[in-house]
Amino acid sequence: MSEREWLAEQFEESRGHLRAVAYRMLGSLTEADDAVQEAWLRLNRSYESDIENLRGWLTTVVGRVCLDMLKSRRIRREDPFEVMVHAPSTTVEDDGDPERQALLADSVGLALLVVLEALDPAERLAFVLHDMFGVPFDEIATIVDRTPAAARQLASRARRRVRGGTQVADPDLVRRREVVEAFLSAARGGNFEALLNVLDPGVVARSDGYEGVRGALAVAKGASTFAQIAEVAQLALINGSPGVIAAHAGEGFRAMMFVIEGGLIVEIDVVTDPDQLRTLELALLDG
Known part of the structure; x- marks a missing residue:
């Protein structure tokens, strides 16, 4: 098996995970697939044989791509609710992809995505990667160009805003x-x-x-x-x-x-x- 074939095989094994990360970050299956494709292109351009954790490396790349896309969305002042809610509805008939159908059927996930839209892109990335996918803060720090402690604070701030209503004591x-x-x-x-x-x-x-x-x-x-x-x-x-x-x-x-x-x-x-x-x-x- 050639190195390129091996890379393609490894990438396909991680595709579902990467798509889930990107979907939670972007709220759009179309944009999520774009981010995953960009990760594949960067892997082909930048792969080095000393990468010990390819899945982790790809997750970091997808995180960076999604962060850039979120920032670009804000610069364009694109309506996040149009991107988040309507983009998934443009699906074709059942395409036989259980993972895709599961993401679309996740109505509570859509509600969470609405709340995530109010977060700063860096806060959203830190919360999604750490709280939903268990990515360590030292890896998140390299994506947002902060210290691990600052990345932890980003996730904590996002967590308070997203889940601040889970305990209603009044x-x-x-x-x-x-x-x-x-x-x-x-x-x-x-x-x-x-x-x-x-x-x-x-x-x-x-x-x-x-x-x-x-x-x-x-x-x-x-x-x-x-x-x-x-x-x-x-x-x-x-x-x-x-x-x-x-x-x-x-x-x-x-x-x-x-x-x-x-x-x-x-x-x-x-x-x-x-x-x-x-x-x-x-x-x-x-x-």
Whole structure:
């Protein structure tokens, strides 16, 4: 076997791992595949026989490529929600690739990707590589051109922003979360009566600032048709309050915020506008 054939074989063995890393970094299968291809090109140009851990070397290269792509995306002021949510939906019919289908089906992963979009590119890289793929901080440091201690701080800062809502100790927040959970559970099951139980009789529902429907009956009828999107929704802290984010390939991304009084929902605000979405502070809650 020639050296090039051996390299190709080793690369193919790592392709799934590299694609998973790139997808978590970029939120787009198309861009992830581009990053993996660039790693292959760099391997062909730069391979040295003394590389002891080829998989680790390739992971580092993919990390650098993804970091550059994220920075370029920000310079171009490209809408991250368009890249992240809609790009995966441009898939062909089942192409027989279980890994690809698994990535696309990972709705909770899409919700996490939405939250990751709010991070600085270096923070996102440190969090993804360390927390999701166990890459040591000394290797991450070489990618972001920082010390290992600084790389650790990047991941820690990202972790607080991404998972800052996993522990809700404030009793009022706990009660409001329970109401939102009840709403989401009822919507998932299309349970009309359960929806009425958590809605104030005068509840108002808005979309991107425009009042849509008013009254518990009207809102419950609308929410009961929300079941499909609710299935891929994720509890989140939105601007510090319990809410829901839903990111589904082909359906776009939306955030739902709630005003709760006396244990009942009195206002529902749905945000789908990308400019408004960028202003929200998001953190996932354990569902």
